[in-house]
Amino acid sequence: MNELNQAQAALLSGDLTRARGHLALVIQQEPDNVLAWLMLSEVVHQPERQRECLQRVLALEPHNQTAKKRLTAIDQPIIAPAKPTIAPSTVQKLNQQPQPARQPSNNPPTNTSLISMISIAIALVVLLIVAVIVLRGIPESPSEQSQSLQGLLGLAIAQR
Known part of the structure; x- marks a missing residue:
């Protein structure tokens, strides 16, 4: 089994350390191997390293859609969900109005x-x-x- 296949098997089994080792050997032997660079971008943790791998893929294959999508995902900042804002006047109105006490329901069963x-x-x-x-x-x-x-x-x- 060649190094690239071993890297792929390690990646699929979740052994990222072993996958990185195999991919490093592949890239040393074949520095223009696009698949190895793409796979390496999956097993490195730092966004800078991922970006370097994906830029290398795009240098070798400028129209590689996978690399473009992953690079776009890395470059987009993570945005926290916006908290809903309530106008201060609405808050004041809510605080001023007495809330009716809830009565126990004696309604007949629903249909x-x-x-x-x-x-x-x-x-x-x-x-x-x-x-x-x-x-x-x-x-x-x-x-x-x-x-x-x-x-x-x-x-x-x-x-x-």
Whole structure:
């Protein structure tokens, strides 16, 4: 396995130190290897080093879109999300107005919960009906059970 393949395998396994070592050997042997420079830009941590690698790629291949996108991402400053601003007059108004006390809700169940309760009740009724049907089909006495078994055996023999 050549050094570039070993570097790629190390990169995929998350072993950045080993990947850097293999890539350094590749670049020493082939200083114009675009793929090695791109991969090296992935395994170095400092933005300056990443920028150097990507600039080297662009020097070798000026139209390399991957290098351009990565370089743009490095050069863009990280912007913290803006905090929403509230005008001071609005804050003063909010502070001056008394907030109404929340009353406990005695509202009837919403349509969704009512539908859920009806669905559960229907399911219970269906289960009860199935249970009654099953229990009625079970013979009660041992003699009825043996008659049922004889009837089943008779059917099995007759079908042969």
